[in-house]
Amino acid sequence: MTGITVEFPGARALDDVDFRMFPGEVHSLMGENGAGKSTLIKALTGVQGIDRGLIEIDGVTVHFAGPADAQRAGVSTVYQEVNLLPNLSVTENVMLGREPRRRWGGIDWRAAHRTTARLLRTMNLTIDPSSRLSEHSPAVQQLVAIARAIAVRPKVLILDEPTSSLDNDEVTELFRVIAGLKKAGVAILFISHFLEQVYEISDRLTVLRDGRLVGEYLTDELLRIDLVHKMVGKDLSVLVDLQAHTRESEVEEHLAADPPLISAIGLGRDGAITPLDLSVHEGEIVGVAGLLGSGRTELARLLAGIDRPDEGQIFVDGKPARFRTPRGALRRRIAYASEDRRTEGILADLTVRENIALALQADLGWFRRIPRRRQDELAASYIQALNIRPSDPEAVVGTLSGGNQQKVLLARWLAIAPRLLILDEPTRGIDVGAKAEIQKLVSDLAENGLAVVFISAELEEVLRISHRVAILRDRRKVGDLANNDLSVGRLLAAIADGEPSEDPGVAR
Structure with a gap:
């Protein structure tokens, strides 16, 4: 990726960023929330268009009109929030959209189960491929999502916070799978906020700050304290x-x-x-x-x-x-901020102002509407106090980074004076x-x-x-x-x- 620039109204999310990955390496993308990591990933996976710059895979310039184009080019992604279908079976989730067919056109479920079972064995998952996905823990569902991603034999595999719901043994198993993919020549983008894991598994690091490239470094040549300083720009x-x-x-x-x-x-x-x-x-x-x-x-x-x-x-x-x-x-x-901020916390389609005022409005009752002026005052005070970025109260919360979404959620509860x-x-x-x-x-x-x-x-x-x-x-x-x-x-x-x-x- 060369000279990648992505602009949103009133903000430049990425400013002339270069990023590269090599076959058979694990590369970590580091930076604070709001540094531009998510935008860079979205550009690489076809979710977000770019205003300037080039993307090349195997030396060939590619243009992604959407995620399907990126997948056809060999880019596969596993997101932090598992985007599978819990009402379907494990096999149906792993093979969705690429089910093997019989001669007369029907789905060959026996072959689909065999393929899924083989993929699960590579991850030491001893679960029934025909079992419903919802029967399994979030950790197992995360591993199933990874199995789905590697089923297409990708050239580039993006793992976005893949260990957030895994225990130590499951992390060890995941790292074993990653090591096997490295040997197969897959370029793996590993995104995590656990520095111990980054230093254990990554060969190379790229650091972003405020939408700009800070630098690219070999992991074993960069001290952890130096990495933190480069990420945050301060001690x-x-x-x-x-x-x-x-x-x-x-x-x-x-x-x-x-x-x-x-x-x-x-x-x-x-x-x-x-x-x-x-x-x-x-x-x-x-x-x-x-x-x-x-x-x-x-x-x-x-x-x-x-x-x-x-x-x-x-x-x-x-x-x-x-x-x-x-x-x-x-x-x-007594206020409770759930660990699942996307499902049980923020309302992604509402603005920062609306999310902050939500609990206070519910407490007052829907027939006693909070005046817009009071909502603006609340939003402005908490945006400043919690350093929420961007500082626009009308920004849609779903477009904010994870850290800033968490701050909005805290502001909502603090507004009711718990x-x-x-x-x-x-x-x-x-x-x-x-x-x-x-x-x-x-x-x-x-x-x-x-x-x-x-x-x-x-x-x-x-x-x-x-x-x-x-x-x-x-x-x-x-x-x-x-x-x-x-x-x-x-x-x-x-x-x-x-x-x-x-x-x-x-x-x-």
């Missing part, structure tokens, strides 16, 4: 300062004397999470740590009134509270710069009295931001540790042991 000492501030905070001193804002006693739901106790005080950030499937999201949904418990009780300000719906929790100023904010993977799939901004925001909000439940698969992030950490394993709570010089090693040991820690800092 991320804010993360170090944030962690030091969290650990030096005196919040624990008054927590012992003050009653909790919310407490759950024996709260549980059959098939979701074993009964547990949990309390959160005003001004406290309680981190929730555990492996995939440990019950983190299930706990959040019970606290937010989305799912009803089978047993146990929630108390708010010491008084029993029963949330029959999320609206009941919102009346108590007392407890439950954040489920608020920084998943966003760059280190946006992560730092969101973590700093959460810390500042807690200083001003907001109670926060912070859920993240990244243990370093949980430790950096939390005053206390609740540990889950196999859908039960196994520990509750004060964050006094906690390390990732100790946290992993507590998760692995699966038993309450005997550490004196544990609150049972």
Whole structure:
């Protein structure tokens, strides 16, 4: 890709960007949210037209009128949000649009199942090809999407955040598959915000910032701290300062004397999470740590009134509270930001202004419309406070980067002045710069009295931001540790042991 320029009304998403990939290499595209990564990928896959520049594959100039043209040229893509059909079988999803045919024109399902089974075996997936896709976990569905992508034997394979829903063993298996594709001469574009994974699997890096090319580098010749500096254009000492501030905070001193804002006693739901106790005080950030499937999201949904418990009780300000719906929790100023921001969070077709005002409007009722002037004031204040980019309140949210969409979602809940904010993977799939901004925001909000439940698969992030950490394993709570010089090693040991820690800092 040479001199790629893409312009939108009032903004230039890509400005004279060069990008190249070689056969049999893994290449990572790095940059903050809003740096232009998604636009470059859309140009390469035929989703987005280009205003200037050339795209060549195997030395031949190509022009993509749409994704089908890109696929015919050998470009295959697996997106972060799995775009398969859950109501169809695994085979139907893998072979959709290229089903083998019998002599008389009908689909040869036996051959289709054989081909699918062979592809699944290459990924060590032992699932029935005829089973319905919806029966499988999101992680398995992600691997099925990859199987579909490699079924066409692509020249270029784009993997957009392919590990976001995978556990460590599944990531290892995916990397084994990638290694096999490398040997077959496939050029693989690997996009991830997990720096450890980028450095483990990538041969080369290209860094974008503000729609411009920063540079192309061999992975083993670029230090990680230098990569971060090139991505964000500034030092991320804010993360170090944030962690030091969290650990030096005196919040624990008054927590012992003050009653909790919310407490759950024996709260549980059959098939979701074993009964547990949990309390959160005003001004406290309680981190929730555990492996995939440990019950983190299930706990959040019970606290937010989305799912009803089978047993146990929630108390708010010491008084029993029963949330029959999320609206009941919102009346108590308990807000929940889902890990699935695209499906359960933002409304992609609405503007930034409309998304920010949405929860407040719902709280007031649809017959008490928020005046447009008030909506404009709300949007302007939160766009500035959260550094939402672009700063246009009339921008359609679906066109924003993942990090900025997450900021819009946070702004929506902050607009109702919550007392407890439950954040489920608020920084998943966003760059280190946006992560730092969101973590700093959460810390500042807690200083001003907001109670926060912070859920993240990244243990370093949980430790950096939390005053206390609740540990889950196999859908039960196994520990509750004060964050006094906690390390990732100790946290992993507590998760692995699966038993309450005997550490004196544990609150049972």
